[in-house]
Amino acid sequence: EDCVPATATREGQNMDSKILTIAVMILFSEMGDKTFFITALMAMKHSKTSAIAGALSANALMSVFSAVIGSFASLVQKDYTHYLSVVLLVIFGSRMIAEGYAMEKSQTKEVMKEAENETSREAKSWTKLAGGSALVQTFLLTFLGEWGDRSQVSTIALAANEGVSKVAVGAILGHAVCILVAAFGGCLVAHRMSLRSVTLLGGCVFLLLACSNVIMGPTI
Numbered sequence: 001e002d003c004v005p006a007t008a009t010r011e012g013q014n015m016d017s018k019i020l021t022i023a024v025m026i027l028f029s030e031m032g033d034k035t036f037f038i039t040a041l042m043a044m045k046h047s048k049t050s051a052i053a054g055a056l057s058a059n060a061l062m063s064v065f066s067a068v069i070g071s072f073a074s075l076v077q078k079d080y081t082h083y084l085s086v087v088l089l090v091i092f093g094s095r096m097i098a099e100g101y102a103m104e105k106s107q108t109k110e111v112m113k114e115a116e117n118e119t120s121r122e123a124k125s126w127t128k129l130a131g132g133s134a135l136v137q138t139f140l141l142t143f144l145g146e147w148g149d150r151s152q153v154s155t156i157a158l159a160a161n162e163g164v165s166k167v168a169v170g171a172i173l174g175h176a177v178c179i180l181v182a183a184f185g186g187c188l189v190a191h192r193m194s195l196r197s198v199t200l201l202g203g204c205v206f207l208l209l210a211c212s213n214v215i216m217g218p219t220i
Helices: 006-030 034-045 048-075 078-102 107-130 134-146 150-162 164-192 195-216
Strands: none
Touching: 006 150, 006 164, 006 195, 034 048, 034 107, 034 134, 034 164, 048 134, 048 150, 048 164, 078 150, 078 195, 150 164
């Protein structure tokens, strides 16, 4: 009588694995990009708590917004949205692998320099608007930096097939881990991490998720 039905257990495990997969995909997509270094720089210049809160709130808002947008695709036949999401994952994965192969070893420093220039420039513009608040500045820099990027489009595509809750939770979890790494170890990561390797691994994760979705088929 106290046993949980096997079907419910399998569904719970499947949901957990999907959330984890989405989180890993977002983590590889975001690790080492411009907003990663924006968070790292803001955490060094200001309070880590403010930088983390600003970046996390911006990414959480963007993730939920993107997942909700993707959910409207449920109005379309499930087979179409499923295979459209697979196509997008293949495109993003292939592009990441191509970008990874084309990258030079100095690319990480270039991205960090670009983020540093942006934080300095935008901080001057928004100091009055944000009242000098590092939290608001980080929120604005992150939100605008994430708008239209690969992780947002991927979140929309996945939500069209997987549903809002799984995708939103997975995306927020992935962003949260990335933000914590940036805030507490951004400089160390910048000097030790190969952006080329992370990009190649990220591309492989996208392609593996696409293959998994093809094998699993459309979820009902």
